[in-house]
Amino acid sequence: MEGFVPWPEEFEKRYIAEGYWSDRLLGGVLRGDPDHVALVAGEERMTYADLDRRADRTAAGFHRLGIGRGDRVVIQMPNTASFVIVFLALVRIGAAPVLALPAHRESEIGYLCELSEAKAYVIPEKGDGGFDYRTLARTVQVEHVIVDGDPQEFTPLSSLDADDEPTLERPAPEDVGVFLLSGGTTGLPKLIPRTHRDYVYNLEASAELCGFNADTVYLVVLPAAHNFALACPGILGVFATGGTVVLSPSGSPDEAFPLIEREKVTVCAAVPPIALLWLDAVSWSDEDISSLRLLQVGGAKFAAERAAQVPEVLNCSVQQVFGMAEGLLNYTRLDDPSDLVEQTQGRPLSPADEIRVVDEDGNDVAPGEVGELLTRGPYTLRGYYRAPEHNARSFTPDGFYRTGDLVRQLPSGHLIVEGREKDQINRGGDKISAEELENHLLAHPSIHDAAVVGMPDPVMGERTCAFLVIRPDTTPPTLREVKDFLRTRGVAAYKFPDRLETVDTFPRTPVGKIAKKALAASLS
Numbered sequence: 001m002e003g004f005v006p007w008p009e010e011f012e013k014r015y016i017a018e019g020y021w022s023d024r025l026l027g028g029v030l031r032g033d034p035d036h037v038a039l040v041a042g043e044e045r046m047t048y049a050d051l052d053r054r055a056d057r058t059a060a061g062f063h064r065l066g067i068g069r070g071d072r073v074v075i076q077m078p079n080t081a082s083f084v085i086v087f088l089a090l091v092r093i094g095a096a097p098v099l100a101l102p103a104h105r106e107s108e109i110g111y112l113c114e115l116s117e118a119k120a121y122v123i124p125e126k127g128d129g130g131f132d133y134r135t136l137a138r139t140v141q142v143e144h145v146i147v148d149g150d151p152q153e154f155t156p157l158s159s160l161d162a163d164d165e166p167t168l169e170r171p172a173p174e175d176v177g178v179f180l181l182s183g184g185t186t187g188l189p190k191l192i193p194r195t196h197r198d199y200v201y202n203l204e205a206s207a208e209l210c211g212f213n214a215d216t217v218y219l220v221v222l223p224a225a226h227n228f229a230l231a232c233p234g235i236l237g238v239f240a241t242g243g244t245v246v247l248s249p250s251g252s253p254d255e256a257f258p259l260i261e262r263e264k265v266t267v268c269a270a271v272p273p274i275a276l277l278w279l280d281a282v283s284w285s286d287e288d289i290s291s292l293r294l295l296q297v298g299g300a301k302f303a304a305e306r307a308a309q310v311p312e313v314l315n316c317s318v319q320q321v322f323g324m325a326e327g328l329l330n331y332t333r334l335d336d337p338s339d340l341v342e343q344t345q346g347r348p349l350s351p352a353d354e355i356r357v358v359d360e361d362g363n364d365v366a367p368g369e370v371g372e373l374l375t376r377g378p379y380t381l382r383g384y385y386r387a388p389e390h391n392a393r394s395f396t397p398d399g400f401y402r403t404g405d406l407v408r409q410l411p412s413g414h415l416i417v418e419g420r421e422k423d424q425i426n427r428g429g430d431k432i433s434a435e436e437l438e439n440h441l442l443a444h445p446s447i448h449d450a451a452v453v454g455m456p457d458p459v460m461g462e463r464t465c466a467f468l469v470i471r472p473d474t475t476p477p478t479l480r481e482v483k484d485f486l487r488t489r490g491v492a493a494y495k496f497p498d499r500l501e502t503v504d505t506f507p508r509t510p511v512g513k514i515a516k517k518a519l520a521a522s523l524s
């Protein structure tokens with residue numbers, strides 16, 4: 001596929017020879033007993049046989065529309081059975097889903113459709129707060145808009161799931177199976193191509209590490225489109241090991257706890273703000289959540305003191321996960337001593353993951369010192385999709401991905417995340433590219449210059465503060481006005497600043513860059 005950077009041949013040979021890569025495809029992950037419940041969504045319960053059939057029929061429906069191997073389809077769906085069916089249908093015919101988040105709006109979706117040259121865009125009719133996705137779809141240039149619900153002028157998803165036809169087209173293991181979204185550090189979002197074989201390895205190795213089996217009942221509270229909930233081990237890891245996936249619309253205890261009680265959920269993946277809510281909610285909720293065995297926490301740093309509370313308060317094990325959609329996953333192990341589980345963000349999943357911790361000149365730091373984490377391995381990308389200039393900066397010449405995370409490694413191999421070098425805000429696990437937000441702010445008529453930084457927050461980890469230099473003879477916009485402005489530009493709401501500060505000029509570094517550290521320090 002043009003725009004995809006493959007692994008060099010020597011690595012390909014090695015990963016196959018050493019058994020990391022197989023010929024198994026993403027479309028073949030449904031490996032449970034045909035009569036076992038695979039998916040629970042609201043009142044709907046589907047066995048492995050049901051889900052397999054629905055996925056096949058929907059695959060045939062996409063194929064009838066002329067969508068097939070090598071095509072891209074942007075999907076923007078909440079945590080519904082339709083997400084799972086559409087995902088499986090597309091990977092079966094070798095059309096790669098581009099996984100947008102439900103919060104994305106015209107700005108992000110328009111760009112994703114354009115960059116991926118998507119043949120179709122799949123949406124629900126309505127979303128949170130009654131948001132009408134069909135309105136968004138009218139702004140997008142794609143051949144087919146497919147709607148789960150009332151389609152208006154578009155194609156109903158139900159019309160795809162019509163006949164039993166064999167799916168003729170199948171992808172190859174080395175094909176791109178799915179595109180994940182990068183958290184982003186630049187003006188425009190980046191797409192992460194994940195091949196069938198690297199993502200299958202990702203989800204199978206994760207499921208093994210986490211001890212998933214047919215008795216696993218996994219609750220999805222993060223967006224299903226997020227790498228963590230999808231494949232670490234996530235929905236796909238459950239399917240590959242024959243367990244049951246339960247979809248929750250959100251991580252709110254009001255929605256999640258009754259599902260845990262009703263379905264006897266055993267495992268869940270959460271970001272720290274959700275884990276904190278749960279720790280708190282136990283004292284006032286009536287639900288019986290004693291079936292829970294394991295809470296995975298990742299996406300942002302989970303404080304050691306909080307991790308230590310999980311077994312006491314929720315009466316289950318905790319696992320820290322330091323992952324990235326680009327690939328590398330670090331997990332604390334289920335049998336790690338409690339100090340490592342509480343104080344570290346885990347160690348790499350695979351024996352074939354290569355890790356370097358380097359200083360500003362790219363030299364390895366002394367063992368135990370803090371530096372930037374570089375990595376390559378059998379499930380870490382070698383380049384973003386169609387982004388040669390950015391790739392030249394994001395990868396070393398020998399193919400290590402520069403994570404932008406500052407870490408220190410213990411003799412056991414476990415990593416502790418100490419900070420970040422990349423220009424990104426991590427707002428409770430939601431990633432915001434400072435440059436992307438600054439570019440939107442600069443389009444405002446009163447804003448002369450903008451610099452976005454993270455500010456510490458006890459629940460979210462960080463919130464977003466935008467420092468603004470206002471144009472002479474204009475009135476500084478209020479936070480409310482800035483949010484309305486960003487909304488009209490079609491920016492996802494999680495990227496909106498939480499606070500504005502106006503300044504006359506920005507402090508500068510010796511090389512003339514905005515001194516963001518000084519700006520952030522001025523907030524405390």
Ligand code: J2J
Nearest residue numbers: 183227228232298299300301321322323324325345417
């Ligand atoms: C500190 N920072 C963390 C952690 C991610 C599992 C879990 C998370 C993600 C994810 C994921 C962190 N402590 N425990 O895809 O499969 C920050 C780092 C990292 C970035 C990646 C998964 N866990 N982070 O969060 O692509 O800065 O993936 O580089 O959204 O989140 O973000 P993302």
